[in-house]
Amino acid sequence: MRMTRLHAPTLKEAPKDAEVQSQKMLVRGGYIRKLAAGIYDFLPLANRVLRRIETIIREELDAAGAQEVRLPMVQPAEIWEESGRWGFYGPELLRLVDRKGGNFCLGPTHEEVIVELVRRDVRSWRALPLNLYQIQTKFRDEIRPRAGLMRGREFLMKDAYSFDVDDASALVTYDAMYQAYERIFARCGLDFRAVEADTGAIGGSRSHEFQVLADSGEDAIVSCDTCDYAANVEQAELPVPAAGGGPESAAVEVVATPGQRTIEEVSAFLGLPAERFIKTLVVTVDGRPYAVLVRGDHEANLLKVKRLLGAASVELATDAEVVAATGAPVGFAGPVGLKGVDGILADHAIAGLRDAATGANLADAHRIHVDAGRDFDARYADLRLAGDGDPCPRCDGRLRGFRGIEVGHVFFLGTKYSAPMRCNYLDEAGQERPMVMGCYGIGVSRIMAAAVEQNHDERGIVWPAAIAPYEVVILPLQMNKPEVVEAAEQLYADLARAGFDVLLDDRNERAGSKFIDAELIGIPYRIAIGARDLAEGNVEFKQRAGGDMERVALAEVTSRLQAARAERAR
RNA sequence: CGGGGUGUAGCGCAGUCUGGUAGCGCGCCAGUUUUGGGUACUGGUGGUCGGAGGUUCGAAUCCUCUCACCCCGACCA
Known part of the structure; x- marks a missing residue:
């Protein structure tokens, strides 16, 4: 190609709305232009990069036994009602009404469409396993698109869906896809980690994310420095610490702490280190108030609370709810004598605490000399957020924290979609059974951005040769x-x-x-x-x-x- | 959705407070010049000042409404 013919308008200055390096460099280099918030044009250079990424994906997926299809982007509401997600998905699903008043949406993902396709024509165990994928533009109406291509509303994605006769077979498929993913990202020249992840809105029981390591990444992940354990911090387990304990403290005492609300403030005010505090969060679990206790120097992981209680939603309580539950303004909650909640949940690290400080459930006051077990009871579980330096749940190693950009995600779905949508087959005994599914996504346009985030210098992009335009x-x-x-x-x-x-x-x-x-x-x-x-x-x-x-x-x-x-x- | 900010030429910006009919740098076009790290000079093209309404003899500037975009948070995952 001749530069005099190539449409690659380079700029000396980055547009002021560009925020991350990949966005600045892709815009300056004449790869992309923004059309609206989170919506971009891909110019010839970008198109070539995307095609090279797609080619690698196609080669590896075809080799793993998957078949490419192309599915509609506009999807009828009926199939979303059938799966139960029409009411569940929220405003991120861009809904449309056609001229006849029919409800449709722009596909953010294609589980419903693919299940509808497969259940129509696949009836026999002989046709399974089946693994179909497509590379297509997706639309998710993000509340706040940001960081250029990394979190856009419209983006290019590869999505694959597998159908197997049973869990054992589906796990074989899952592993094959996992390995294909490792080859794909390695061939793209990316430095990445596969991490255990939460299944989120997609659902299912087993899941790994593929994270490109970059400081600008939106996700926090931890990876063991000794074994191969790695997980998203939301998912990362922590081992149960050795029981603390120790001599009983003096009787609980209420002390005045006027205007001191945060752990930092109270810690300074009372001259006690943060790890001697019991942080008490009031959360609303499916509409009911609960208290969650973590050590002052730890952070709570509300996803763990959600899983522990099997709840549909867990959110931090509003100020009014805190007042209703504790009788005190925000910043003075504590477990001792706490009556206004349905339950008190505590992280394992609380169990051994002696002579701790916590809110008094009174305005401008805290309690000191608090002993877990003596002064309050709680249900103990792993409830805190993992971070750099924490112990590994699988070995004696330590977890290290990284930032990552999620470029791929594999889910073991089980029968979450096939059962309600009656995507069944007949087994060898003539018995009707739901197919066992998996789904597997790769953010193709996000890979382009992630590759730039990971490979650039002050002068511009340094493409991995495998995906250079x-x-x-x-x-x-x-x-x-x-x-x-x-x-x-x-x-x-x-x-x-x-x-x-x-x-x-x-x-x-x-x-x-x-x-x-x-x-x-x-x-x-x-x-x-x-x-x-x-x-x-x-x-x-x-x-x-x-x-x-x-x-x-x-x-x-x-x-x-x-x-x-x-x-x-x- | 809550808080903050910005909309003036393709890009980056000044002008807005204090109303007088739009400017700078880069780019682009033409010419001369230069030719190993964004040459220099000359001339030129290009703007409904985000939009609508209002105040005024007169509005980029003041008032009202509105739209878009960005940041922080919430949301999502």
């Missing part, structure tokens, strides 16, 4: 020197013939502009042709990812690039 860029440095232009044209033709995706910067620009744009766009290999070196029959070869500038004979360029390719493949 072009492999080589040729820069003729003096367009007024016929021999330079001629050599560049010849090399361009030769490299194309040798099977390289090559870009020729044939613009009548100065050398500086060409270098700067080539670095911004991030093409892995750069061949600069200048009159001085050319007189000796040489050109300059440089890899975007680093390394020194190499002087290479013009005739050797193709073999030098082939060597670079081979090096990469190792």
Whole structure:
């Protein structure tokens, strides 16, 4: 491709609404343009990157036995009512009404559509397992789209759905997809971790996220420094700590703490370290108030509360609800004598606490010398959020915290959709059974952004070669020197013939502009042709990812690039 | 949805307080010049000042309403 023909409008300055590096660089490099909040145009360079990612996905999924389909984006409400999600999904589901008054939505995901497709035509155990996937634009009306492509409303996604005869077979499929995912992200040149994850709104019983490690990631994950345990912090389990205990403290005493609400304030005021505090959160569980206790230096994980109680919703109580439950303003709740709640739940770390401090359920007052067990009772469980430095639940190692960008997610769904939607088959005994499903997503456009987040420098993008829009860029440095232009044209033709995706910067620009744009766009290999070196029959070869500038004979360029390719493949 | 902020040329911004009919840098077009890290100079193109209504002799500027976008939070996962 010639730069004079390529529609890649590069910018010197990033638009002011760009927030993260990937967004700034993709906009500046002429890859994307924003049309509306969370909705982007993909220009030719971006389209090429997306296609290369798609190709890797298709190769690996086809090899794993999946088949590609294309499903509608506009979906009728009926199938969502049947699965129970029409009422459940919330405003994130963009709903439409057609001219006849029929209700539809833009597909945020395709479980309903695929189940409708499969149950219609698949009746026999002989047809299973079946695994279908598509690569398609999805729409989720996010309340707040942000971070460019990383959390848009419209985005490109690969979604796959598997159907098996039983759990054992479905787990084999799950593992095959898990391994295909590892190959896909590795081939894309990403540094990632597969982590145990919550199943969330999709539902199901087993789930892993594939997280690209990047400081700008929205997700917090922990990974053991010794074994291979890794999990989203929302999901991460913590081992039950050794029972604390110790001598009984003095009798509980109420002390005045005027205006001191946060652990930090009270800790400073009373001169007690945060780990001697019992933090008391009032939460509303399916409409009923509960107290959740965690140590002052810990954070509660409300998802764990939700799972423990099997609740549909758990949220932090409003100020009014706190007052109703504790009789005191927000900031002074405590477990001692707490009557206004349906139950008191406490993290394991609370069990051994002696001589602790906590809210007094009175305005401007706290209690000290509080002993767990003596002064209050609670139901103990693992309720806190894991973090950097916490013990691993599987071995003696320590958990380390990372930020991640979720680029893939695999779910073991079981019969969550197949049972209510009657997606059944007949087994060998002629018995009707629900199919056992799995679903598997990859954020294709998000991979593009994540790759940039993980691979850039101050000058621009540094694409992993496997997903770069072009492999080589040729820069003729003096367009007024016929021999330079001629050599560049010849090399361009030769490299194309040798099977390289090559870009020729044939613009009548100065050398500086060409270098700067080539670095911004991030093409892995750069061949600069200048009159001085050319007189000796040489050109300059440089890899975007680093390394020194190499002087290479013009005739050797193709073999030098082939060597670079081979090096990469190792 | 709550809080905060911004809308003026393709991009980045000044002008708004104190009303007088729109400007700077970059880009783009033409020419000259230059040619190994965003050359220099000259000339030029380009704007319903987010939109509607109002006040006024006169509104980018003041008032009312409205839309869009961004940030923090909640939400989602």
